Amino acid sequence: MRIKKSGYTAFFICLIYIIVCGFISDKQVYPRLGIVSGLAQDSLAYASGFKMIGESVPKLLSPALTDEQFNANLKKIKAAKCKVLSCNLFFPSNMKIAGPDVDEAKVLAYAETVLSRAGQAGVKFIVLGSSGARSIPVDYDMVKAKADFAGLCKKLAQIAGKYKVIILLENLETTETNFITSLKSAAEIVREVNHPNFRLNADIFHMMREGESPNEIIEAGALIAFSEVAEKQNRSLPGVMGDDFKPYLRALHKINYKGFIFIEGNIKNAPTEMPFAFQYLSAQVAAVYSEKKTD
Structure with a gap:
């Protein structure tokens, strides 16, 4: 289903959402939606139905x-209609966090400031994608890279715990980095770190691009503290191309996930796409979470 200028499609999706929600018990809790749109689009995000946004x-x-x-940013956050819940782009590409060129003291000092400020700002989650920062030389020992990275992440987790912030390791795709390109491999790192302030961001967009099964969400289970989504082909917002996310949402439902699902995609026509994306994804979440779980 594609977005139509007439608005009939948006109305239809909204109607489905209302009908489906009517069959859900008042006690039913399902994931809350947010969007990575930044403070510049706070008012539009709020008017579209979102109560939470992501910044960088x-x-x-x-x-x-x-x-x-x-x-000055703190004042903007306080005045925003939406809660700034997360920030991405943790490390700049020229600050290596994996491979042979990691300056650990520099990385930890940088993280100390970022996480301290996140705590002051009330930003609960810092997404650790940072594709350039974590890319490694093609011929580098992958086993050593993972062991060293896990060791660094343990120290990052300790800093995050001090400021009551959660770092979310994000699975990326092979077009962006050559290190940790599946939810499965990201989950292995999170298990190794084994810290409550270092959890997993299940990025459904990257999973679809890598052809990764929804079953990996089930395997990761309680490691997942966050999820992100966009449409597979152009990283468009949900509803633009009509992607069906229900197999992945069903996996989240199976592990009793009741956290956050944030849309992180390319926005071409924000006034049209943002409210439609909220309606479209809300309908799919409501439909899946109203289903009876199966073994």
Whole structure:
């Protein structure tokens, strides 16, 4: 189903959502939706139905920002209609966090500032994607890279715990990085770190691009503290191309996931696409979470 200018499609999806929700018990709890749209689109996100948004570390929390700039950001966060729940783009591409060129002291000092500021700002989640920062040389020992990375992440988790922030390791795809390109491999790192402030972000968009089965969500289980989604072909918002996310949502439902699902995609026509995406994804979530779980 594609977005239509007439608005009939949006109305139809919204109607389905209302009908489906009517069959759900008042006690039914299902994932809350957010969107990575930034403070610049806070009002539109709120009007579209979202109550939570994602921003980026460079814009909001980076050590490159002066205290004055950061304090100005705090005022913007406080005035926002939506809750700024997460920030992505944790590490810049020139600050290596995996491979032979990691300057651990520099990485930890940088993370200390970012996570301290996240705590002050009330940002609960920092997404660790950072494709450039975590890419490794083609001929580098993968076993060593994973062991060293897990060791670094344990130290990052300790800092995050100090500021009551959760770092979310994100599975990426092979077009973006050559290190940790599946939910399965990301889950292995999270298990090794074994810290409550270092959890897993199940990125459904990247899973679809890599052809990864929804069963990997079930295998990861309680490691998952967050999920992100966009349509497979162009990373468009849900509803633009009409992608069916229900197999992955069904896996989340099976593990009793009741956390957050954030849309992180390319937005071409925000006033049209954002409200439609909220309606479209809400309908799929409601439909799946109203189903009876099967073994």
